[in-house]
Amino acid sequence: MKTSPADKQAFQNMVPGVITAAGFLGDDTRSLERIIEEDGMFFDELGLDFDAVADRLEELQRRGEAGLGEPITVGELLVQSGDARGMLPCPWGDGFFHKNAVSVRPVGIPPESCLEGEDMLVYSELSVHMLRVHHFCQGRGSPFRLEPSLIKRLLF
Amino acid sequence: MNPILVGPLAVAGISTVLALIIAVLDKLLNNYGEVEISINGGEKKLKVKGGMPLLHTLAAENIFVPSACGGRGTCGACKCKVITDVGPHLPTEMPFMSQREIEGHIHLACQVKVRKNLEIELPRELFSIKKYKCHVEKIHNLTHDIKEVRFALDEGEIDFVSGQYVQLVVPPYGEIKESVQRAYSMSSVPSDTKHVELLIRLVPGGIATTYVHKFLKEGDAVELVGPFGEFRVHDTPAAMICVAGGSGMAPFKSIFYSLHETGAFPEKEIWYFFGARTSKDMFYLDALRELEATWPRFHFVAALSEPSPEEHWQGEAGLITEVLDRYLQTKVPKDTRGWEGYLCGSPGMINACINVMKKNGIAEDRIYYDKFA
Numbered sequence: 001m002k003t004s005p006a007d008k009q010a011f012q013n014m015v016p017g018v019i020t021a022a023g024f025l026g027d028d029t030r031s032l033e034r035i036i037e038e039d040g041m042f043f044d045e046l047g048l049d050f051d052a053v054a055d056r057l058e059e060l061q062r063r064g065e066a067g068l069g070e071p072i073t074v075g076e077l078l079v080q081s082g083d084a085r086g087m088l089p090c091p092w093g094d095g096f097f098h099k100n101a102v103s104v105r106p107v108g109i110p111p112e113s114c115l116e117g118e119d120m121l122v123y124s125e126l127s128v129h130m131l132r133v134h135h136f137c138q139g140r141g142s143p144f145r146l147e148p149s150l151i152k153r154l155l156f
Numbered sequence: 157m158n159p160i161l162v163g164p165l166a167v168a169g170i171s172t173v174l175a176l177i178i179a180v181l182d183k184l185l186n187n188y189g190e191v192e193i194s195i196n197g198g199e200k201k202l203k204v205k206g207g208m209p210l211l212h213t214l215a216a217e218n219i220f221v222p223s224a225c226g227g228r229g230t231c232g233a234c235k236c237k238v239i240t241d242v243g244p245h246l247p248t249e250m251p252f253m254s255q256r257e258i259e260g261h262i263h264l265a266c267q268v269k270v271r272k273n274l275e276i277e278l279p280r281e282l283f284s285i286k287k288y289k290c291h292v293e294k295i296h297n298l299t300h301d302i303k304e305v306r307f308a309l310d311e312g313e314i315d316f317v318s319g320q321y322v323q324l325v326v327p328p329y330g331e332i333k334e335s336v337q338r339a340y341s342m343s344s345v346p347s348d349t350k351h352v353e354l355l356i357r358l359v360p361g362g363i364a365t366t367y368v369h370k371f372l373k374e375g376d377a378v379e380l381v382g383p384f385g386e387f388r389v390h391d392t393p394a395a396m397i398c399v400a401g402g403s404g405m406a407p408f409k410s411i412f413y414s415l416h417e418t419g420a421f422p423e424k425e426i427w428y429f430f431g432a433r434t435s436k437d438m439f440y441l442d443a444l445r446e447l448e449a450t451w452p453r454f455h456f457v458a459a460l461s462e463p464s465p466e467e468h469w470q471g472e473a474g475l476i477t478e479v480l481d482r483y484l485q486t487k488v489p490k491d492t493r494g495w496e497g498y499l500c501g502s503p504g505m506i507n508a509c510i511n512v513m514k515k516n517g518i519a520e521d522r523i524y525y526d527k528f529a
Contacts, residue, residue, distance in 0.1 A: 019228065021336050021363050068475060069401050069502030070433045070461055082359055083503050085224050085339075086231035087251045096251040099230065103360040112300035122360040141331075143361035 006092060007032050010134075013091035024091065024130075026141025039137040042148035048156070053146075054132035056155050057123055061102045071103075071111070077154065078107050088126050092134055097125040101144075104154060116143060121150055192273045195219075196280070204270065210238070211265035220285045220381050221278065222323065226336045227266035234265040237277040242268055287325075288314060288380045290352070295374055298439040301358040302403055303368060304343070306351060307380060313349035314383065316342060318410040321526065322352060322382030326364045329371050337381065338364035341500065341526070343406035345414045352380055357403040387500070387526040389415070393493040395425040397518070399480055399509050404500035405430060405440065407526070411498075412444075416451055427455045427488055431476030434460060435467045457483060477508045484516040497523035 003011075011032040016023035028035060043050065063074045064081030071080040084099040105111070105120040114120045127144045130136040138145040188206025193213070195202070202217050211227050211234050214220070225231035232252030238261055245253060249264045268274075290307040298304050323337040344353035359365045372378070389396070389411055398408050408428060415421065432438045441458060448456045459479040463469035472479045488495070497513045499506045506525050513523055 016331065017228075017334050019230065021226065021332050021334055027331065065504050066475075067433070067461065068431070068477065068505035068508055069404075070431060070437070072433070073462060080360075081502075081504070084359070084362075085233060088230050089248070101359055101361050110300075116360055120360065124361075143366075 003031070003033060009093070010091040013089075013093075014139075019088055019091060022143060024136075024142055024144070025139035026143075026145060028139030028141060030139070032136075035137070035139055036135055039148055040135055043135075046148055046152045048148060048152060050132055050135050053151055053155065054128050057102070057121075057128050057131070057146075060104055060155075061100075061123075061125075061128075064102055064104075073107055076107055078105050078111070079103070088124075090126060090129055090134075092130075094133065095129060097129055100124050106154065117145060117147060117150070121146065121154055188271050191270055193270065194273070194275045195278055197275075199280075200283070206270045206272070208270055209266050210236075210263075210268040210270055210274070210276070213270045214265065218287070219278070219282060220287065220323075221265050221282060222339070222384050223266060224323070224336075224338055225266075226334065229264055229267050232264065235262050236265050237261050238263045238268055239275040239277065240273070242271075242274070284315075285382060285384065286312070286314075288312065288322075288352075288382075290378060290380060292372060292374050292376045292378065293351070295372065298355065299437050301369075302439065303356050303358075304353060305356055305368060305372070306344070306353045307378065309350050309352070310377075314352060315349065316346050316383035317388045318342075318346055318414040319387035319389065319407045319526075320383040320385040321387075321407075322354070322380045322384070324354065324356075324364060324368075325379040325381060326367045327378075329367055332363055332367075336363055339384070340403075341385075341387075341406040341410070342383070343409040345410055345417060347414070347417060355403040355406040355409075385526050387498075387524060389421060389424075389498075390496060390524065391421065392496065393423040394496040394522070395427060395488070395493060396498055397427050397429075397480075397484070397488065397495050397513065398498040399429045399431075399476060399505075400500045401431040401476060401505055402437075402501065404505075407500050408498070409440065412447065412454065416447065416454070422453075423493070425453050425455070425489075425493075427457070427483070429457045429459065429476055429480050429483070431459045431461060431479070433462050434464065435469055455488075475508075476505070477512050480509065481512045481516070484512070494518075495522075497525075499523065499525035 013019055014024040060079050061081055064079035066072055071078045080103045082101050086099045087096045088099055089096050103120055103122050105114045109119050116122055122144055131146055190203055191206040193202040204213050211221055221234045223234040229248040246267050249267050289310045293308040294306040296304040321339045321341045323339050326336050328334055340354040342352055343355050344351055356368045358369045400408055444456045448454050459472040459476050460469050461475050463473055495518050497518050499509050510523055
């Protein structure tokens with residue numbers, strides 16, 4: 001697959017130190033196209049829809065905000081919605097998004113034994129935008145990766 | 157020569173020549189030589205080498221403008237007035253600028269490259285900000301996600317006012333290849349000039365908090381920059397209505413113990429509302445209750461938003477805003493000295509508390525807070 005100039009620029013913006021210190025690719029060595037293509041296949045296999053997942057994540061963020069910075073129970077989930085100072089541009093250059101971090105984990109697992117990426121989803125407004133518009137879940141090992149199987153297990 | 161090698165060698169050769177040309181041009185075109193930065197109408201004049209962003213140029217001269225993103229233009233904290241015409245604002249600056257700021261020549265110091273003599277304005281307080289070398293003396297787990305970290309200064313003393321914050325310089329670690337800085341309120345008292353104590357809550361995915369919680373050890377050397385911030389006790393007789401959650405406890409711990417120690421503002425009554433989800437998320441409960449028992453003007457109200465029956469929680473229950481509202485309506489005495497609000501927490505919590513306080517008669521200009529977001 002030929003890389004579009006927009007994807008090429010976005011990939012350059014995703015490496016550590018450009019937009020964020022950690023970047024968006026984690027320790028994933030795949031190309032951007034492959035990450036998007038393979039996660040798209042996982043979404044299809046799991047019966048997930050990008051818009052529906054993005055809607056659900058935004059809904060949880062809104063409900064988490066009612067906790068005023070502390071975790072709050074939403075059904076079977078514990079949601080914590082926090083903010084950081086500033087805004088982040090999308091690596092594709094199509095918008096700026098408030099820096100924030102929303103964590104979603106099962107109520108039943110004690111917080112101290114919850115592992116990021118295994119039991120707990122962590123995302124931001126930018127994560128949701130990249131998921132909805134660019135179908136990009138972030139690279140494996142990225143702290144904000146939206147792992148399709150975890151999305152399915154926790155949210156649907 | 158093997159014809160198969162000709163192509164790659166030609167490409168490599170051309171690339172090398174191009175790289176050399178770029179390097180030479182960069183040296184020639186981006187050599188701005190020595191330039192002068194005049195601060196506050198000449199109150200301070202710096203002779204510096206041009207070519208670097210203003211934020212880094214000032215830091216190299218030991219003038220530390222607050223910044224939480226290391227100069228990537230994503231935190232919007234390093235605003236300063238650049239009187240010299242440096243051209244239009246960059247697209248990276250625009251999300252952080254109001255029309256008034258644009259018209260007032262406010263820029264992000266990290267996005268202004270020092271290419272010529274500059275005239276700028278900075279708050280005078282920034283001149284007294286220093287970088288402190290220190291080491292971690294003690295790390296104490298307050299809850300599963302909040303650590304109390306006590307730093308000992310290796311040299312010098314820190315002079316600050318309770319309520320102010322420092323920036324923790326997080327060195328490269330793990331996959332993080334560059335240093336970042338994050339702001340944390342000091343929880344230690346100003347009289348302890350050789351130490352700084354911070355309360356740091358683990359933020360999932362957070363670079364600085366992950367470093368503190370998973371990498372930082374007692375004995376490690378770190379740097380702190382500060383003190384910054386305007387959050388402090390105001391010299392009025394009004395009762396202080398203080399509200400916090402989580403690591404928002406930090407500035408209040410400093411304020412209360414300092415007031416207790418010095419006896420300052422003796423006419424002020426102090427009400428402290430602290431919220432957590434469950435008793436496992438609550439900390440300093442015994443110490444604050446002891447303080448309340450021995451200090452008549454201090455009143456402590458702890459509240460849990462989701463206590464379980466097994467916890468047998470005896471204190472207040474509900475969101476901290478609901479508890480605050482109840483107390484302001486029925487328990488906190490209303491007298492002629494009035495009330496003023498002090499808040500530390502997430503923007504959502506601060507906004508919700510401001511609404512409750514305004515509803516209960518506290519004027520917005522008497523509600524003080526440091527929004528870290």
